[in-house]
Amino acid sequence: MGKLGIARETICPEESSPKNGQKVAHATLELRRKIFFGQLKYRRRFFTGIWSPDSDYSCGSCIVIEDALAGVQAAKAAKMRCIAVTTTLSEDTLKAAEPTLIRKEISNISIEDILNGGGSGSHNVMVQESQSIIDLAVSSPESNRTESIADNYPTSGAVSSVGGVQVTRRDVVRYGSLGIAASCLLFTITNWKAMQYASPKAIWNLLFGTGSPPFEQKEDASRSQRIQQFVDYISDVDARKSTAIVPEFPSKLDWLNTAPLQLRRDLKGKVVLLDFWTYCCINCMHVLPDLEFLERKYKDMPFVVVGVHSAKFDNEKDLEAIRSAVLRYGITHPVVNDGEMNLWRELGVNSWPTFALVGPNGKLLAQLAGEGHRKDLDYLVEAALLFYGRKKLLDSTPIPLRLEKDNDPRLLTSPLKFPGKLAVDILNNRLFISDSNHNRIVVTDLEGNFLVQVGSTGAEGLRDGNFDDATFNRPQGLAYNAKKNLLYVADTENHALRVIDFVNETVRTLAGNGTKGSDYEGGGTGTAQLLNSPWDVCFEPENGIIYIAMAGQHQIWVHETSDGVTRAFSGNGFERNQNGSSSTNTSFAQPSGISLSRDLKEAYIADSESSSIRAVDLRTGGSRLLAGGDPIMAENLFRFGDHDGIGSEVLLQHPLGVLCGKSGQIYIADSYNHKIKKLDPVSRRVTTLAGVGQAGFKDGAAVAAQVGKSSYIFSYLYCVLDTSATLIGT
Known part of the structure; x- marks a missing residue:
């Protein structure tokens, strides 16, 4: 019982006479004191359907204080006076059971109520004002009259009646328990894949945290003081007997960029930073520059970064797919394919x-x-090298590397290097290609013949200027403005929106300045407004608006070409698959493809991490589900697979591209299923057009063709950009 809870108690005066008034008043005060301090303890027995306290008093001389309907009914059946208290039930509900009195709170019950409940000195109404306990202690009853309670009252313990059916409290508990069990079963079924990634230790770490250094830093602390703080932390952890020993890498695992490594053999004597990642994850992409920074800074020191690839999607377990990701992201440290997530769980x-x-x-x-965590990791690594160097436990022998980039003939011969997205200018017979890893935009005719390139140096950078001087950093999405002969570019790793002017042959930055932003509202003008990994763009010509799939912070943004303002349009920034009626109660999960409907009323979104296709209302910013994903659990981003069908019964796997064709049909680049699919926006039916579900670049009939990680399509020739195969097919 809580400290301010109500007790169901029976008070039985020895005699119904005024001389016992003070005795009863004292008993009532003691009862209230016990209730207030949570000290009241009492026992009850069950007799023929009613609850009765242990007592030698006759029922006629007792009065029951009760807050449950069943208790009131039981008191009436036992011919006991009853004061009902509206702790859990309304006055109208209690009236139906015909108690002697009804009071709002137990503190409203007076000595007069107890001695004369039901008599002329009482009235069966709610007491609005509480009497003080002192007043109750000194009050004297004016009369001592009891009132008989009618017979033949039900004793079933029913608490409510719905449609004439009595429901007992036991029924409520029973059906409530069944409801909870059903909810747990539904959660388990819908989140089964997600639960496969969990382990008891992961749950423990989630609830109670993991060992982490003291990141709080005094404003006036120097770097040497900060490093010493981390050294002290490492010294303490190293001295503990309870400190965990990292288990060995299973011998069966495949490695990239190096021969198989063992912690107790090859990595003994080295400070090792394990990076648990999966190549679809935008956050994992964001930390790659941090790892590169550490590798450069501590080069030739006994420090090694090891990428532990722990796949989310089934397709990501494939070694060749991971190899392509290593090449695409320029990773040069050892990577182990822990597809079964052994170390993850350990x-x-x-x-x-x-x-x-x-x-x-x-x-x-x-x-x-x-x-x-770049700064924290930097401090940690430096402190670890300092601490273990003093203990003479370090071994500076380098790890022999065998980089994948030096062993892939496709990269040496292909004119493209992991192209990202496409756009088309049908009137002028031009195809625009974001040649992402060459950091340039390539223009060909619709037969694939080279016309011109923008950003010819191939170097990473964010520089405006003419076509030869301008630089990009892994550009992705493209959108063409036919009226002004402009091409808008999502310059992803520059966190910028760029525009290519084919009339003046120049490149200009519209938003972003190369710094990854964390602004979830926007509203800034020009390059002052920071962006976060824009992945795709589309252009709405009537109002001059560029819609941006902002994968880095799970939102849809807009850039207004009229005034240069860039702002959030849909999504609250939480990584979820949540559809709502407005922009603020809608959430996305790494949106990576965007295309406008034919009537310009909606934008279709390839929501990659939720494996779904969504539609955004261009008036309200709200969204609705078209196909795939989990329609019930917004946080479940693990409902994926390969299954055609209607609406939420469809299973996709990390779609990266979407296009609305001339007929209004939606074409999907179902990237990790290696298929091109068609979605009818009216019936929401999805059917496979091309691909057999296996990665490759085999031409032929649609049902037999093989595509790699397709990321974009457009309608003129149903041209497909095959990122993994670094080619374009039709």
Whole structure:
């Protein structure tokens, strides 16, 4: 019972006479004191359907204080006076049981009510004002009259009646328990894939946290003081007997960029940073520059980064797919394919990316999850090298590398390098290609003959100017403005929106300045407004608006060409598959493709991490589900597969591209299923057009053709951009 809870209690005066008034008043005060301080303890027995306290008093001389309907009914059946208290039920509900009196709270019950309940000195109405306990203690009853309670009252313990059916409290508990069990079963079924990534240790870490260094920093602390703080932390962790030892890599695992490594053999004597990642994850992409920074800074030191690829999607377990990702992202440190997530479970990892720092003796020093830890990781690595260097436990022998980029003939011969997206200018017979890893935009005719390139140096950078001087950094989405002969570019890793002017042959930045933003509202003008990994764009010509699939922060943004303002349009920034009536109660999960409907009333979204196709209302910013994903659990981003059908019964796997054709049909680049599919926006039916579900670049009939990780399509020749195969097919 809670400290302010109400007790169902029976008060039985020895005699019904005024001389016992003070005795009853004292008993009532003691009862209230016990209730207030949570001290009241009492026992009850069950007799023929009613509850009765242990007592030698006759029922006629007792009065019951009760707050449950069944208790009132039981008191009436036992011919006992009853004061009902509206703790849990309304006055109207209690009236139906015909108690002697009804009071709002137990503190409203007076001595007069107890002695004369039901008599002329009482009235069966709610007491609005509480009497003080002192007043109750000194009050004297004016009369002592009891009132008989009618017989033949039900004793079933019913608490409510719906449609004439009596429901007991036991029924409520029974059906409530069944409801909870059914909800748990539904959650388990719908989140089964997600639960496969969990482990008892991961749940423990999620609830109670992991060992992490003291990140709080005094404003006036110098770098040396900060490093010493981390050294002290590592010294403490290393000395603990309870510190976890990182388990060995299973011998059966495949490695990239190096021969298979063992912690106790090849990595002994080295400070090792394990990066748990999966190549679809935008957050994992965001931390790659941090890892590159650490590798450069601690080059030739006993420090090694090891990427532990722990796949989310089934397609990501494939070694060749991981190899393509290693090449596409320019990763040069060792990578192990832990497709069964052995180390993930052993260390209790529960999110991508997660970093685990391992000492030269195999001890787990720290575990950090998410982005934004460059400075902390820098301090940790430096402190670990300093601490273990003093203990003479380090071995500077380098790890022999065998980089994948030096062993792939396709990259040496292909004119394209992991192209991202496409756009088309049908009137002028032009095809625009974002040649992402060459950091340029290539223009060909619709037969594939080269016309011109923008950003000819191939170097990463954010520089405006003419076609030869301008630079990009892994550009993705493209959208063509036919009226002004402009091409809008989602310059993804520059976190910028660019425009190519084919009349003046120049490149200009519309928004972003190369810094990854964290603004979820926007509203800034020009390059002052920071962006976060824009992945695709489309252009609405009537109002001059560019719609941006902002994958980095799970939103849809708009750029207004009239005034240069860039702002959030739909999505609240939470990574979810949540559809709502407005922009603020809608959530996306790494939207990577966007296309306008023919009537310009909706934008179709390839919501990659939720494996769904969504439609955004261009008036309200709200969204609705068209196909795929989990229609019930917004946080479940693990409902994926390969199944055609209607609406939510459809299973997709990380779609990256979407296009509305001339007929209004929607074409989907179902990237990790290696298929091109068609979606009818009216019936919401999805059917496969091309691909057999296996990666490759085999031409032929649609049902037999093979495509790699397709990421974009357009309608003129149903041209498909095959990112993994670094080619374009029709």
